[in-house]
Amino acid sequence: MVTLSVISILLLFSFTSAGKNDVYEGFTVHGIKLREQSEVTILREVVAILDLDVWSHGAVGLRDAVVMVSKENESKLLDYLDENGIHHYVHLADVVKALDEHDEAVSNWKRRRNGKMVxxxxxxxxxxxxxxxxxxxxxxxxxxxxxxxxxxxxxxxxxxxxxxxxxxxxxxxxxxxxxxxxxxxxxxxxxxxxxxxxxxxxxxxxxxxxxxxxxxxxxxxxxxxxxxxxxxxxxxxxxxxxxRLWRRTRSYRPEISTCYGVDANxxxxxxxxxxxxxxxxxxxxxxxxxxxxxxxxxxxxxxxxxxxxxxxxxxxxxxxxxxxxxxxxxxxxxxxxxxxxxxxxxxxxxxxxxxxxxxxxxxxxxxxxxxxxxxxxxxxxxxxxxxxxxxxxxxxxxxxxxxxxxxxxxxxxxxxxxxxxxxxxxxxxxxxxxxxxxx
Incomplete structure (x- = not known):
């Protein structure tokens, strides 16, 4: 019989590649206050125009929307929101740093558990x-x-x-x-x-x-x-x-595009x-x-x-x-x-x-x-x-x-x-x- 301790040992392995988060160099994440439904429509428009990575769509008056944007498009996003009077704030100023810190936190968690993980x-x-x-x-x-x-x-x-x-x-x-x-x-x-x-x-x-x-x-x-x-x-x-922030599948159809994957949902x-x-x-x-x-x-x-x-x-x-x-x-x-x-x-x-x-x-x-x-x-x-x-x-x-x-x-x-x-x-x-x- 394989015991739980064997699982614990296996769970200590990590397949994280050093520096893998560098792909998000220059990216920032912004929270967006949604006060009325018209602002949801405006947000959808800018998301489509700039092809933003939406982390959370939020809910009017209840939840803030959260989006990630590249360095090249950050000013366009913020200008668009400002022009429409939509309040926003910085959720993450440095995505690479945030992800690196999370990777380290997960590694430390495993070490602290000392083989007692389930x-x-x-x-x-x-x-x-x-x-x-x-x-x-x-x-x-x-x-x-x-x-x-x-x-x-x-x-x-x-x-x-x-x-x-x-x-x-x-x-x-x-x-x-x-x-x-x-x-x-x-x-x-x-x-x-x-x-x-x-x-x-x-x-x-x-x-x-x-x-x-x-x-x-x-x-x-x-x-x-x-x-x-x-x-x-x-x-x-x-x-x-x-x-780390990949969302899609990994299917590949070169006759359509050199990009990988589809939103399965x-x-x-x-x-x-x-x-x-x-x-x-x-x-x-x-x-x-x-x-x-x-x-x-x-x-x-x-x-x-x-x-x-x-x-x-x-x-x-x-x-x-x-x-x-x-x-x-x-x-x-x-x-x-x-x-x-x-x-x-x-x-x-x-x-x-x-x-x-x-x-x-x-x-x-x-x-x-x-x-x-x-x-x-x-x-x-x-x-x-x-x-x-x-x-x-x-x-x-x-x-x-x-x-x-x-x-x-x-x-x-x-x-x-x-x-x-x-x-x-x-x-x-x-x-x-x-x-x-x-x-």
Whole structure:
């Protein structure tokens, strides 16, 4: 049996390349106050004109927008905001310095833990996550094979564009054969720079398999689970080795452009390439040449259709901003919008009961109204094809840490998010049981 100490040793490895953050030399990050909806429109205009990297779209009167800009375009951005009377401030004056300091903080965190790390308390590399997934299955099945011989199945959806395995766990007491049980499907790291999303999924596995509390047996006995920790492994690896803030996949189509990648969360076949996207193949919101051009999006689609009659909740986990969002992104609402809002509010309220005072309360609502319209999102597509409750979860924002969440906060985010996941599983299961019993 492989012990936890072996995991701890593996988690001490680092694949970070020295000087990799120099690619952001001269870049700055600015916070933008949004006082009214007209300012959101103005911000969208300048983002499109200058092809800015939007870290957070904000919410009018509630959350500031945050954008990164190159040295060449900084004065253009600030002049545009000033001309329109929009208040702004410096969020990060030196992106390279900020990222270098975060890398050092993560390294120090590992050293201080002195080999006592567990998978969901760190930012594991792809290789570490791949090992952990195998270990969770084998170790748990070895200890509990006689009682739960079919509790866990490790599935390889297939290779990414660059050939890395895209794996996920199926967790079920009935090996997914009981049609009366709803399925909760969650995934993470569709946007590769959002590292803090992966530990949340690993922690969910831990709670279901290794630390099932006495008051949580219903979550395992009445719900089946599909958990994919890294949707976009190519991009995730690239953020560890080359560009920390890389967001897209790493597909390459030289007949179209010399730029790599597509925004996987704009690549789904719903209102494809119509709003909230860019035709520039080098843009972070480039949707791709066609719906499902990205194999990583195809895997999400195929899992959904394989279990469409039973998936009750789809949770697409992102970072950051304290949002629970649902469709549709074209400013229309699904027929069950009231139920969608209710289950989302249950999730948010459960998280807020244990959140840190420095984090805002979760905002719950339609993604287009609360943030901005987009096309081709996973959330919208999964909702449209028939999953009752499809959400985008934006994990917490702590002070000014944006994507650079200190590892000391990972445990807090895991615990509070699990509260929300558990609450939403129970709330949605009630609706599922009623519908199932009425058929």
């Amino acid at each position: 998978p969901f308390e760190d930012y594991p590399t792809y290789e570490e996550v791949k090992f952990i997934l195998t270990l969770v299955v084998n170790d748990y099945m070895e200890r509990l094979a006689t009682k739960y011989p079919n509790l866990v199945t490790l599935v390889n959806a297939g290779p990414s564009f660059e050939g890395r395995d895209v794996k996920y766990l199926k967790i079920s007491t009935t090996n997914f054969t009981d049609s009366s049980k709803p399925i909760y499907f969650m995934d993470a790291t569709m946007h590769s720079r959002e590292w803090v999303t992966t530990p949340v999924t690993l922690y969910a596995m831990h709670r279901l398999l290794e630390d099932l509390r006495s008051d949580e047996h219903d979550l395992l006995e009445t719900v089946d689970w599909i958990i994919m920790p890294i949707v976009n492994p190519d991009g995730y690896v690239y953020t560890h080795t080359d560009e 704009r690549n789904f076949n719903i209102s494809f390439n119509t709003i909230g996207v860019s035709s520039n193949p080098c843009s972070d919101i480039y949707p791709g040449p066609a719906p499902f051009s990205e194999i990583e999006a195809v895997y999400i689609r195929d899992i959904v259709f394989e279990h469409l009659d039973r998936i009750q909740v789809y949770l697409n986990i992102h970072s950051y901003g304290n949002f629970i969002l649902f469709g549709f992104d074209d400013l229309t609402l699904p027929p069950n919008a009231v139920e969608l809002h209710y289950v989302g509010a249950v999730m948010g309220a459960a998280i807020d009961t244990v959140k840190l005072p420095i984090a805002p309360h979760y905002l719950v609502g339609n993604s287009a109204y609360l943030l901005y319209p987009v096309s081709g999102s996973a959330q919208d597509y999964v909702q449209y094809v028939g999953v009752p409750y499809a959400y985008t979860l934006e994990l917490p924002e702590f002070l000014r840490y944006d994507f650079r969440v200190p590892p000391e906060y990972i445990e807090q985010i895991n615990i509070e998010t699990w509260r929300g996941i558990a609450a939403s599983a129970r709330a949605s299961t009630l609706f599922y049981t009623r519908r199932h019993n009425s058929v």
